Amino acid sequence: MRRTFLRAAAALAVLAAAPGSALAEAAPTGPAAAFQVYLSPTGSDANSGLSPEQSVRTLARAQQVLVAAKPTTDVEVRIKQGTYVAGQTDWRFYVPGHSISFVPVDYEPGDNASGIAGRPVFTNVKEDGAYKPGWWFRVMLPSDPADPLHGGGTTSVHFRYLKVRNYTNGLSFDGQTGRTYVDEQNWRIKPSAGVNGNSVFGMEFRDIGNKHAPGATGYAAILTTTSSDNRIENNAFNYVENTGNQASLVHGLYITHYSSGNRVTRNKFTYISGDPVKVRNQSNYNSFEHNTFVRTGRQAHYKGEFCDAACVAANPGAQRQCASFHNRFFSNKLGRNYAGSANLPTWKLKPEGLTNAGGGRCSIPAGDKRLATGYNTY
Template sequence: MKTMNAWLAAIAAGLCLTAVLPAVPASAAGTQTIYMNASGSDAASGATPATAVKTLERVEALVAAGPADQDVEVRIHAGTYVTQGITWQAYRPGHTISFMPDDYQIGGGGSSIAARPVFQNARASGSNRYIAGYWFYACAGATGTPLADGGTSGLRFYYLQVQYYASGGISLDGSAGSCGGGYNPSSGPGLPSARGLDGNTVFGMVFTSLGNAYTGGLCGDADWPRCGYGAIVLTESSGNRIANNHFVNVRNSENSYIHAIYVTHKSSSNQFTGNNVTGVSSDPVKVRDASNYNTFDSNVFGANDFLRSSTPPAAHYLEEVDTASGQCSSYHNRFTNNDLGTYLIGSSANLPTWYLYPAGATNPGAAGCPALPAGETRLTTANNAY
């Protein structure tokens, strides 16, 4: 296995995996292009490189005000954008909204760009502490706007770098309690989501230095509450493609909670393929609560090097069912053809391939959860190797 420094050097050189290219439909005629530049102005129109805007907040306003029948390409100039995270609620039903380097040629891979734009968390002006939250938290649209009741959001992220965010990188939340209201299921126990925020793509990205090990604070600190949950978190979000990304140093100092990919609460039919994952302080992959038909295939796991400080123990793939909260088991998930990396630092044992909690290949979960469909099991694994 490559060392951490080797992985970072490869990323800096733009050597991302190229075995799987993004399936991106041709842009519709009259695609709206919005330009961003770290030295731009939010008083500008964003219509040309010379009139580039500066923030994603301004981009969101332009998307909301723009033509509903066009795709959107947000072309981002290389540089470092020091900014707190955004809560995103602007969508174009039936169309895509893509965030990418301004010189990116769709389908051209990482070699088509000169450098990645970097989004780095801001610090509070008074305390100088990193601000809480995710870089990009997408939730259902406000009342009276597109996707107020959920649906296909069509967000696409290509070849950007995200770093120093306390909660994580991208959170896609299609639940009934989305947009900061806490999780509120849109359907009964074990049933598919009745809302969703679906059909998104995350490709060729770098997620690094995420979680409170890098932002300070603790998950349970009343004075400085900072807790990482995942570089990518899916909540009632299905049909997403997450491929060819690098996850490097995703850690909480408590060695708990945070994951490279966290698929939770009725998030189904997602693909996590061809990614590099190293330096995660808990389970690199976690699945929870009626999230079915997800595929985790052909990923490379480096030294994910801390034991969880809680029960259940860490594993490459964890499905944890909180029966006390009425959660149900997931089924027909696949963890296959993965390179499982090296043993845990400070331990002579390899990180286990998988762990189901509570145990039982057909355990349905809490009382009141439906039985798994006939012939189904919670997880299938094959061809994973250290």
């Protein structure tokens, strides 16, 4: 009998292995029933989605099934291997206290990549011969004010062993859209409690950015905006690239605006035209460890940035922000820059200063600093 996939609130105990390899997460400690919805490339959105024989074809339809069913348990969206041609999915369905997991149809807890028949592939739709600009998937706040998570909280959305290709941007954990995030003094403020407690494991993001899907700005393969306590582990970020004067704007991972307590471990970043890891504006206590970087970035492997008073004066319309602090960048395998011409520096802060909080309302705890690094090697 199939073991059901428990929510990943339990810590991921993992084996040491190369990023993006057959590394497995720890098996859960006990069974739990889950409400299951099935996807297949040959399914139909006219189906119920409640059995493999009644598979639906799109993630949007899977969300409709869940909204109608109103499950009160963990949820698994089980995805049959094959290629799904799909535009952007905005996800707003959650079960408070439970998880939503997107996994291959044959995935079992504790499996590594060799335990499944392969990773299902999501590729973008084309328009006039080119891939359409947009995101693959956005985890967003519910729009219904009556929803228990309308103001944010633990959304517990988990992704396992999928491939995402040919989008301008990949996966967004978005705790701000539709909310007020600037006050009367033009300071950036926290707009919600966030979309928190999610995880991404064993995924591959490839051909992301406006080099591959033109018509909009590429920002990241994974973007967290007011999204905390996430685990991003054992993923591959390949060819995340913008072109022209936007080449530096796209990142493998962009952690921004009150996104704290995120753990980023054992991932591999390859050919990233912007700095592979960027952190912005009061995103604190994040850790980046045991990652590998190959041909990435222009300024540094880790870029810490915020907009202070001088930045606002130089950029009309920008909002005032504060530094992030107590972030860690340790034991990573560093590499050469995107051009391949030189070793990429470990880190860069803008504006400079390890204890520069940003002035005004901003502060860093006494004795703390924006970033600690160590044991990184080329």
